[in-house]
Amino acid sequence: MTQQNPLSVQALQWTGDSLKVLDQRQLPDTIAYDDYQDAAGVFDAIVTMRVRGAPAIGIAAAYGVVLSAQQHLAADPQHWQAKVRTDIDKLAQSRPTAVNLFWALERMKALLAQPLENPLAELTACAEHIHADDIAANRLMGEVGADLLQGAKGVLTHCNTGALATGGYGTALGVIRSAYRRKPLSVFAGETRPWLQGARLTVWELAQDNIPATLIADSAAAWLMQTGAIDWIIVGADRIAANGDTANKIGTYSLAVLAKHHGVNFMVVAPTSTIDFTIDSGKQIAIEERNASELLPAAYLKGGSIVSAWNPVFDVTPASLITAIVTERGIVLNPAEQGVRGLS
Numbered sequence: 001m002t003q004q005n006p007l008s009v010q011a012l013q014w015t016g017d018s019l020k021v022l023d024q025r026q027l028p029d030t031i032a033y034d035d036y037q038d039a040a041g042v043f044d045a046i047v048t049m050r051v052r053g054a055p056a057i058g059i060a061a062a063y064g065v066v067l068s069a070q071q072h073l074a075a076d077p078q079h080w081q082a083k084v085r086t087d088i089d090k091l092a093q094s095r096p097t098a099v100n101l102f103w104a105l106e107r108m109k110a111l112l113a114q115p116l117e118n119p120l121a122e123l124t125a126c127a128e129h130i131h132a133d134d135i136a137a138n139r140l141m142g143e144v145g146a147d148l149l150q151g152a153k154g155v156l157t158h159c160n161t162g163a164l165a166t167g168g169y170g171t172a173l174g175v176i177r178s179a180y181r182r183k184p185l186s187v188f189a190g191e192t193r194p195w196l197q198g199a200r201l202t203v204w205e206l207a208q209d210n211i212p213a214t215l216i217a218d219s220a221a222a223w224l225m226q227t228g229a230i231d232w233i234i235v236g237a238d239r240i241a242a243n244g245d246t247a248n249k250i251g252t253y254s255l256a257v258l259a260k261h262h263g264v265n266f267m268v269v270a271p272t273s274t275i276d277f278t279i280d281s282g283k284q285i286a287i288e289e290r291n292a293s294e295l296l297p298a299a300y301l302k303g304g305s306i307v308s309a310w311n312p313v314f315d316v317t318p319a320s321l322i323t324a325i326v327t328e329r330g331i332v333l334n335p336a337e338q339g340v341r342g343l344s
């Protein structure tokens with residue numbers, strides 16, 4: 001199914017008996033939704049990056065559990081719970097770094113373990129709550145994050161953290177949206193190699209909202225900071241450890257190091273579903289490595305080539321380089337001092 005010019009960007013649309021997923025691999029050229037009716041399809045949509053971004057992955061997985069229940073309850077009323085649990089285990093293997101995936105699946109699994117009068121209605125309500133809560137958290141974080149930006153003339157963001165990466169509105173991009181509505185400021189976006197979430201998604205998403213953005217090559221970030229054009233770097237997160245260390249898209253750590261050198265503030269915006277209170281530091285975060293083909297020109301992929309590629313797609317920024325972590329439960333300034341445990 002193909003749609004043109006949506007009024008607002010929606011990565012995920014729940015229809016009641018299927019999940020429509022905007023294929024982000026085709027943006028910005030084509031707006032096309034794929035329709036999934038089972039957990040295996042949702043697993044595939046996450047693995048292939050049709051849907052991406054930590055909160056959006058968690059929400060998609062929650063709906064995947066509902067689809068699994070719809071399928072197995074009808075086909076095998078005796079053993080349906082065990083089959084749904086198998087699908088949950090499979091969904092948990094789709095991507096390793098974003099903790100929102102495991103957080104959402106745990107919530108669905110805990111509900112499944114309860115005696116349910118109307119399992120489909122209750123599982124659906126839980127997935128819809130996860131989705132709605134994420135949008136509400138983003139709107140709240142947008143406002144409190146914008147408070148921090150008062151007087152800022154320019155910001156740089158990395159990857160895509162907008163409606164495409166979340167239930168709606170966005171985390172870091174939500175703060176930029178809210179701040180821009182209060183008072184226009186210069187917005188720069190790094191292209192985010194190798195998958196180009198910044199170039200293909202962020203500037204497109206901002207354009208849908210009539211927010212002008214300037215794209216830069218990732219390698220131009222230091223020079224941009226040197227010009228004095230930006231006061232803040234604003235990013236999202238895939239997993240935040242209890243001490244405030246933050247895993248996010250590869251390149252975030254470099255930006256934080258550069259920000260320190262140039263006296264630029266560094267803000268992380270993420271709902272508390274992105275905080276992994278079970279780990280003490282970023283050293284315990286599994287970093288996803290994707291296929292070399294995402295980096296290497298095809299000529300080097302042929303057998304016999306001695307050229308290889310290392311493609312980690314996240315890195316960990318130490319809390320000591322972060323000025324503020326903004327969540328829906330409050331802001332932690334200088335997280336290196338006491339971490340984010342107080343938000344649990």
Ligand code: MRU
Pocket residue numbers: 052053054055098158159160161162165166170171172197235236237238248249250313
């Ligand atoms: O590999 P991706 O595109 O799923 O990575 C997304 C990011 O790293 C985002 O910055 C992060 O999930 C925060 S999005 C609200």
